[in-house]
Amino acid sequence: MPAPGENLKINAARLWDSLMEMAKIGPGVAGGNNRQTVTDEDGEGRALFQKWCEAAGCSMGLDQMGNMFARRDGTDPDALPVYVGSHLDTQPTGGKYDGVLGVLGGLEIIRTLNDLGIKTRHPIVVTNFTNEEGTRFAPAMLASGVFAGIHTQNWAYDRTDAEGLKFGDELARIGWRGDEEVGARKMHAFFELHIEQGPILEAEGKEIGVVTHGQGLSWTQITLTGKDSHTGSTPMPMRRNAGLGMARVLELVDEIAWSHAPHAVGAAGHIDVYPNSRNVIPGKVVFTVDFRSPELHVIEDMEARLKKGAAEIAETMGLEIAFEKVGGFDPVAFDDSCVSAVRNAAERLGYSHMDLISGAGHDACWINRVAPTAMVMCPCVDGLSHNEAEEISPEWAAAGTDVLLHAVVETAGIVE
């Protein structure tokens, strides 16, 4: 006789259908998604998620950062809920699964428990965290950061996008600014299912990543100021070329990251050039350097060498330079008992698995500050993510959600 929950499996076809249905909202131009945070498309995705949750018998909570909480009651009203979720917002050229798999995987757990008439002692709450990506409004994991007490709500509300619009205003405009106090909810535990967004699981032939740690992140925004001038008639010695300055700083970023091989990484994904005209030497560039490493001292070394080296480059070239830390978090060690629940679930279900350090940042990295937290990962094709060609298999999605189901149900406690 299998132990309680032994043979529990989700409905893989239903999960995949829901993923494909959500992907229709905010379609990209190349098969992925552009459902950026607090845009109308984000609002539409939220409405669909709420409709599905209510159809599954959940009550929906909404806090002042737009975080959504779909609750399935447990038998013990005093027991703290087990939370499970991720984010529905995407990159501008994002994939269909980054974040979405974790939210809809959580919903699939509710649907499966309903199908099987299973009750749990602890309530289960499926969560959509606002603005995980941090691409329209920096930093990443903005709302989970407010929830965990990392950022103040007013600071978050004042974050502005490239058009100068404020996050708080945009959240209100799309009608998803709730009344609940952010962070007032207490969690028994939090689990997040996410695609790996890297090549390791696929290369190792593993179906499940048991995420023990998350690497740390540092975002430094650099503004280099030179002088706009004619690309044709300005003699080379007279130029104050901010674009060239940026190129030399980016070379330095690459060199610094390589000096901490094999785990450290560094690049700039955000680059604004002004005036960005074909025949004007750029008088100003603004770009964000993204450094990451599993080791805090490495991140600190990379940040220090960047500041020193970039300032020397600017000095040599007669450019002004300004630095602003626009995002970051220390490397994360997830909760041992939650990690064991994930590992035991993969073991019990017979899925191949390995321990993994998350290369990307996730809401779980902040929630880990306020509740016992762990992550489940599934492979993605060629490790590709933050690209519209991001792809996973239905089997990988199902395996990850089966493991999530077991970890959540084991933690929430099945009531016979």
Ligand code: HGY
């Ligand atoms: O930047 C990250 O790691 C996450 O995808 N927001």
Ligand code: MN
């Ligand atoms: Mn994500």
Ligand code: MN
């Ligand atoms: Mn992402």
